[in-house]
Amino acid sequence: MVETEQTTPAFRSPDPSWLELSATLSGIPGLVAGIDEVGRGALFGPVVAAAVILPADALPELIASGIKDSKKLSSSRRTQLAQQIYRLATDWKIGFASTAEIDQMNILQATLLAMRRAVLKLKVQPKLCLVDGNQPIKDLFVPQQTIVKGDERSLTIAAASIVAKVWRDELVMRLAFKYPPYHLEHNKGYGSQNHLMALQQHGPSRLHRKSFRPCQIQR
Numbered sequence: 001m002v003e004t005e006q007t008t009p010a011f012r013s014p015d016p017s018w019l020e021l022s023a024t025l026s027g028i029p030g031l032v033a034g035i036d037e038v039g040r041g042a043l044f045g046p047v048v049a050a051a052v053i054l055p056a057d058a059l060p061e062l063i064a065s066g067i068k069d070s071k072k073l074s075s076s077r078r079t080q081l082a083q084q085i086y087r088l089a090t091d092w093k094i095g096f097a098s099t100a101e102i103d104q105m106n107i108l109q110a111t112l113l114a115m116r117r118a119v120l121k122l123k124v125q126p127k128l129c130l131v132d133g134n135q136p137i138k139d140l141f142v143p144q145q146t147i148v149k150g151d152e153r154s155l156t157i158a159a160a161s162i163v164a165k166v167w168r169d170e171l172v173m174r175l176a177f178k179y180p181p182y183h184l185e186h187n188k189g190y191g192s193q194n195h196l197m198a199l200q201q202h203g204p205s206r207l208h209r210k211s212f213r214p215c216q217i218q219r
Contacts, residue, residue, distance in 0.1 A: 033126035034156025044189035046096040049114035050164035058088035069151040070161040082166040093121035
């Protein structure tokens with residue numbers, strides 16, 4: 001029998017505590033995967049997603065370590081927490097969509113593709129995917145729930161945001177040596193003033209997103 005995609009409406013938790021500690025998931029048996037992405041607003045490089053499954057006994061340790069949305073953490077703290085998540089996670093995987101795919105299908109569809117790829121790489125099959133945002137992942141034959149501001153509500157989504165951010169930042173740092181004019185080591189591919197000035201002076205590289213307006217420079 002062919003399974004069909006199961007999606008519930010976007011959820012906005014009224015409780016400021018972590019979703020996994022509330023009654024919201026109390027009726028869900030099995031493993032829960034958190035899904036989040038980074039790099040959606042960048043001008044350079046892929047959009048990257050992570051899928052993370054955490055065992056219940058890992059949650060208190062991560063809370064005690066101060067886990068939160070990756071955007072609210074320093075780079076060094078993100079790296080420390082990522083190492084802790086790697087050690088504690090039941091499973092975690094990265095998926096990404098290339099700049100060519102972003103330009104071909106648009107950033108939203110590429111983001112959802114990266115998320116789907118991350119989930120499909122998991123060796124452990126989750127019973128539910130918690131997806132940051134309000135857009136369900138297409139063609140994902142696992143029940144999923146979209147959560148607005150999920151990285152502030154779900155421990156597993158927050159963990160996914162950290163893992164994805166650290167992985168993408170490390171990738172861009174390596175690429176910075178190949179593309180020195182764009183100051184990627186400082187801006188991580190986002191549209192900083194120095195990055196925009198470099199685009200004006202040198203034009204886009206092959207890894208810039210040509211469908212994004214700041215990269216559409218005629219030379």
